Amino acid sequence: MRAFLRRTRVRLTLAYTGVLAVALCAGAALFWFAFARAELGSIDTSLRGQAQLLASGLREQGGSVLFHGAAALPGESPAGAPIGALLVADDGRILDQAGPALSPSAARSVAGEAAGDGGHLVDSRTLDGIRQRVLVQRLDLGSGQSAALVLDRPLEEYQQTLRTASAFLTVTVGVLVIMAAGSGYWLAGRVFRPVHAITATARDLSEHSLGRRITLDLPPDELGELAATFNAMLARLEAAFTSLQRFTADAAHELRAPLAALLADVEVTLRRPRDAADYAATLDSVRSEAQRLRNTADQLLMLARADAGALAASWDRIDVIDLIDEVTERWRSLATRRGIDLHSEAPDDLAVVADPGLLRRLLDNLIDNALRYTPSGGSVGVEAAAGHDGRWHVAVGDSGPGVDPGIIPRLFDRFTRSDPARGRDTGGAGLGLSLCAAIAAIHGGTIRLDTSTPVGARFVVELSVDPSVLPGQAHRGVLSGGEGTDRVRVPAQPG
């Protein structure tokens, strides 16, 4: 990862510097061309001005035309470049000259060149071995006579200026590119700092250091969000790991206690020879402990499967009234033995799609609780009804003492029970309601304790009429249990 980050940092720097270098070179080239054009433009303007001055000052003397204002012609430009002027007659005679002018042959040659171009020419030429800017202008001398005025100015000074500008631009672009590369590399390093921190944190992470977090003070941009997401993920992992540790410890404790009781029973019985009735009593107690252990192990297994998303439902269309009648009938004899009135109520026409096995398990747990915590002479009622928006609910209520207020906030958490040290005969592991919540969730529903009832406890389970079509649910089950269905076997042994 480190090598990858370094490579990416270098690549980013190179890409950034490359783009910047191209942009700077293009800018410098544009500037150079514009500067060169402007310089040449000012040379041409000064040549034209001088040509005008000379043309207006021509005079005739002794049959010849001469520069009258030649004295006004500067011998050199303001920067010291020599300027020359020649008046070339149509027949090639040199009528007059001023300043360090061109050789007559060179002047004739450019005058001839200009003749084909309407007599006007402004261009750069290499004449007399020197690069020059020349201006040729046709002049009408009167009485049918004309001549070409040839002005020249060496370009050495101009070329020197351009060379200086090029050197200046090259150095500037070079320095800027080097600075850009340095700052780009530094910036890329800063950008990757959180990624480095995340990598280092992830590398050093173990089950003992899940409390570690990225502590960089980052702005709320993409990287800040990445660090925050990573920290949130660590927090979730830590919470899940802690809860798993607690779950494992609780589960071990829950299995250990009945096993110890079972062993103690057997050891006491084996201490001396006993009659058949004693052995039968011990075996009876061993059986009830083994049943409790099996129930706890069964619940733990289902919860573990639900956690792993492996508690797949086998969707089936069921008549709610049939299901509720069947479940309450199974509990009726126990209710009668305990002197509790068990009654149920459901609409005839309520048909839903659900996993019948899981739904039985849910009702069994709620009725088991209700019968367990309701004293003799009380009543337990199971009622189902259609709700709104494709939902239905089933409620189990009793006339017992109600749920201990101290445990209500954690009621559906695993191993929650009002008195953990309660005797073996009345107490369960505290897993029943968490299993109910898992089953309700699989059915796209919820379970809650109805706190508005004045007496006893009432649990309301709200479910979707057809959870198999809910997004995220359909893939978890199949209708009527085809191959590959994970049908959960429900041990139905009330009491």
Ligand SMILES: Nc1ncnc2c1ncn2[C@@H]1O[C@H](COP(=O)(O)OP(=O)(O)OP(=O)(O)O)[C@@H](O)[C@H]1O
């Ligand atoms: N109908 C009820 N009336 C009063 N308290 C209840 C009722 N149902 C549940 N509780 C309280 O909620 C706790 C948790 O119930 P839950 O069904 O999860 O566990 P359990 O019945 O103790 O054990 P398990 O169901 O694993 O055998 C119970 O210990 C009890 O204190």
Ligand SMILES: [Mg+2]
């Ligand atoms: Mg229970």
